[in-house]
Amino acid sequence: MKTMKHIRFGNWGALALALLITLAGPFYSPSVEAHGERAQQASLRMRTMHWFDTEIQPRKIAVNETLKVSGRFMPSESWPEHIRSVEEAAFLNIGVPGPAFVRVDSRVNGVPMIRSTRFHLGKTYEYEITLKGRAPGRYHVHPVVSVEGAGPIIGPAFWVEVTGDQKDFEHTITTMTGETINPETYAMSTILWWNALWFVIGIAWLGWWFRKLPVIMPRYIKVEELGDDQANQLITIPDMIVSVLFFGFVMLVIAGGFFWANYQYPITAVLQTGKVEVEPLPMPPRLVEVEVNKATYRIPGRSFQVEMTVTNRSDHPVQVGEFAAANIRFINAKMFDIKPQDEHDLVASSGLRVENSPIQPGETRTITIYADDALWETYRLVSLINEPDGRFAALLMFYDDQGTRYLHEIQGPMIPSFG
Structure with a gap:
């Protein structure tokens, strides 16, 4: 009896801990000062990307002001064979702890980097990224080339200070239909509503299976005792009916959401997956x-x-x-x-x-x-x-x-x- 009570408490404790982590996670933001680039393998840093002429100006801005991250890089001709090559798929990115900036523009050799591309080994490329200050603080800002299958190749960094108040941050864009929106808050009520709906469905699903405690360890032991052939006896007819109802309801919600979104937003643009071609800088004579x-x-x-x-x-x-x-x-x-x-x-x-x-x-x-x-x-x-x-x-x-x-x-x- 003591064992069963202990297991029963453990089930409730595990469920409560999971809920606590789920609810508290978005509000927990530990202090982060810099990146862990030195944790990368030495060969990854030495034999992948040579960054040079890196500059960030200005180093101190206010919220809503812009800065530029610029410089050059050369993918190494000694690229490690066990790492996916930058010649397959890569994306120019920025490395900073948290959403401290908004990327206004990014270019390599003058070509907009809104898509992935490929870079040739041993060739030189010039990049420029324009960032807009969003959140006040002091940030370690890196240029980054993210390589498909290999991860981020991090460039040198400089500290940037952003002053002001985040409440003053302004960021609006104009859509293809001419509508001016704020991406910070656009459709936020819809996002919250859908998250709340799926959260309630998930809690209801867990509640059904946890209605008869204890659940986890005793059922596991029972399955081991019965074996694979008879373990299905633990699933009752009501369990099967409720599972079918849940499945049907989820399918209806998904279908309804799809048709509602098509009605609400008839003009859309699909996500772009094609690669843009970037020609390397002309190579001077090797003297x-x-x-x-x-x-x-x-x-x-x-x-x-x-x-x-x-x-x-x-x-x-x-x-x-x-x-x-x-x-x-x-x-x-x-x-x-x-x-x-x-x-x-x-x-x-x-x-x-x-x-x-x-x-x-x-x-x-x-x-x-x-x-x-x-x-x-x-x-x-x-x-x-x-x-x-x-x-x-x-x-x-x-x-x-x-x-x-x-x-x-x-x-x-x-x-x-x-x-």
Whole structure:
């Protein structure tokens, strides 16, 4: 008897807990400050998308004001084979905790990104996203390319502050029929009514099966005792009648809702599933050729070393000014004075050393670069040494004495060094 009472209490407790979670869920909003991009695999970050020239302006806006997220990206030619390729289906997106902004416009190479597209490996694309401030707060804003079957590939982020009061937020659009609506509240009463209806139907369905307690464990034990052949004896004739009535009622509600929606909204547009084609930016002549000879990562010193042979076919001497990997920028301090914009900016201002440089016009020379910084450890890129293929990919930026930039992706196997 004590056991049965305990089970009976457990059934009611489980039902009450489920209802509590359902009702309280929409009102629970924990504080979120940034994304978990460092939780992604090192190879996913290094060998999928090279983001560069990322900028967000302005960094402080009021509710209803706009900002632009812009920059460029290059899908890596070393894209991992076990991850769905960006050449199949991808979508330009924005990463921010919660509905803090409204996306007003997004384009890649001038093409509106209202649909999915595909991006070619090794090609360069320029993007621009316009956002409108909706909710006051401080947000970590990322550009994102979502790849079908692979998930989001997250770009570098900057903090944006939105001031003002959300009550002042205004957002209206004009439909194809000329009607001006507010998407924040449009058809809200209908939405609430339908949710309430299905909630009541669900509670009624659970109520029928929980009318005779205890239910869960005793019935499970009974099914085990009776076996598959006789377990159907637990379903009574009234249970079957009520199930048929519920099924019929649900079908009537669905059909009625369908015909009502067609009558209420006779002019509609179906969801668009086709892909839009985006041509990559024109590729300039490749005047700097790079061949990786050897790449090692020295674990004790958190130092990434690459020995490479560089051929300069331009008319000016060139040297490496930046090494970018997994959204981290290692800067040659002898060429540029680039400082982190805040404590979360992934810039190693003096993290790049270059030996045996610059390379003169028409010259082929072997150089060695060292990318040294604690960011390798902080952003969990050291885990690259534990991955089965042991490969890396990064973006090298050469500059000549006229300020012209030459981009070149380098890739290859990486050997860990423990000494």
